[in-house]
Amino acid sequence: MVDDSSGLGSVVAHLYRGEVDRAVNWRARLDSTTNWAVTIIGAILAYAFSSDEIAHSIILVAMAIGIVFLWIEARRFQHYDIWRSRVRSMQENLFAEALDPSQGVEQRDWRRRLSEDYRRPGTKMPLHYALAHRLRRVYLPLLLGLLLVWLFRLHGADGPLVAAASISETPGWIVLSAVGVAYAALLALALVPDAAAPTETGGDVDRGDLDHD
Numbered sequence: 001m002v003d004d005s006s007g008l009g010s011v012v013a014h015l016y017r018g019e020v021d022r023a024v025n026w027r028a029r030l031d032s033t034t035n036w037a038v039t040i041i042g043a044i045l046a047y048a049f050s051s052d053e054i055a056h057s058i059i060l061v062a063m064a065i066g067i068v069f070l071w072i073e074a075r076r077f078q079h080y081d082i083w084r085s086r087v088r089s090m091q092e093n094l095f096a097e098a099l100d101p102s103q104g105v106e107q108r109d110w111r112r113r114l115s116e117d118y119r120r121p122g123t124k125m126p127l128h129y130a131l132a133h134r135l136r137r138v139y140l141p142l143l144l145g146l147l148l149v150w151l152f153r154l155h156g157a158d159g160p161l162v163a164a165a166s167i168s169e170t171p172g173w174i175v176l177s178a179v180g181v182a183y184a185a186l187l188a189l190a191l192v193p194d195a196a197a198p199t200e201t202g203g204d205v206d207r208g209d210l211d212h213d
Helices: 008-048 057-099 110-119 127-155 172-192
Strands: none
Touching: 008 057, 008 127, 057 110, 057 127, 057 172, 127 172
């Protein structure tokens, strides 16, 4: 391709720059989502501990907001993977081969697969894997920290823990059960094995040196 007189190599070079730019833009969107999540949750925690009169339920609101941002970031990560996978495909199969032909091409049919991706673009990464990835990278430590803060707040209240967890007319045992089920589901989701990622995404999405996650 590089030596082809048709100029395809030059076209691919411009295409590569465009795909890198898109990947960088979606990477920035991921970072902005994380920053907003941390900022809003931090502000809620500061408000929650500004007075003893503030109900512990405000921390539950922070947990819900964290889960909402997790969902948004997972969807953005799916779109980021579209551009990242194209960039990795060209890096692995075109530029690496041009620099050192002795190693051979990583994927023999990479041009056909990349062409099909441009003809019928779409997300390659399942949503559950994107959720698991962002949980492990960012949101699980954040949400576990909120859980510890919430339990600490309940422990400091008067009376038994179950009674302190009540919200308005909702008994404390229901609140504790709902929180426990939600966190059990998040932990189970975070343990989704890396093998669940589709192989056609072009490289391991957990390579921190590549994606700066």
